[in-house]
Amino acid sequence: NVQAGTIGVVMARTMTQGGDGLNHQGAIAYVLDASSLDLIVNHGQTSGHSFGNTLLLTSDGNFLSMDMGDNYPRGINLQRFGRQSGSKRGYVVYNIKTKHGTSPTSPAGATYPVYSEISTGSTTYYKWSNDNYVYTEIGHQGLVEVSDGILVFFAGERP
Structure with missing residues (x-):
């Protein structure tokens, strides 16, 4: 300026x-x-x-x-x-958008619940993400x- x-x-x-x-x-x-x-x-x-x-x-x-x-x-x-x-x-x-975890435990060691709203019959997602994309x-x-x-x-x- x-x-x-x-x-x-x-x-x-x-x-x-x-x-x-x-x-x-x-x-x-x-x-x-x-x-x-x-x-x-x-x-x-x-x-x-x-x-x-x-x-x-x-x-x-x-x-x-x-x-x-x-x-x-x-x-x-x-x-x-x-x-x-x-x-x-x-x-x-x-x-x-983000890709959610497919295991209950994140890389930091915390445990999260199932994200039922986005889970499918073949993939269970959890309410955490470490998606850097x-x-x-x-x-x-x-x-x-x-x-x-x-x-x-x-x-x-x-x-």
């Missing part, structure tokens, strides 16, 4: 090893001072396991990002943010501001 002297960033990154022994991945949003590159505000996570993102400056001077997350939240996620702390607002504009691609530039809103471009698999 040339007028405000700010740079909006959405960055996918791999985190250091967590308490569970894993190096998780996700995207974060932050704003930098354009002159010094000092951090103005870190808005935190936009998506867990971010599989691509895009960013634009809106007519009101805020940043609008779109990224694809497979968890926290799972879907195409829009984030509007500015230089003020607490200004980030998120919206899931498209929920991605997103079955979807976002467009680049996938966001277009128009006079009465935002257009979001992506390709998704039919249900």
Whole structure:
């Protein structure tokens, strides 16, 4: 944002090893001072396991990002943010299907009940998922501001 002297960033990154022994991945949003590159505000996570993102400056001077997350939240996620702390607002504009577990115990060792609504005579599903596939691609530039809103471009698999 040339007028405000700010740079909006959405960055996918791999985190250091967590308490569970894993190096998780996700995207974060932050704003930098354009002159010094000092951090103005870190808005935190936009998506867990971010599989691509895009960013634009809106007519009101805020940043609008779109990224694809497979968890926290799972879907195409829009984030509007500015230089003020607490200004980030998120919206899931498209929920991605997920493949549910076929055993009662998840990889984390927790036990879950049968998901009877989607189970069939040949396959029993359970109410957990560790599906990292997103079955979807976002467009680049996938966001277009128009006079009465935002257009979001992506390709998704039919249900």
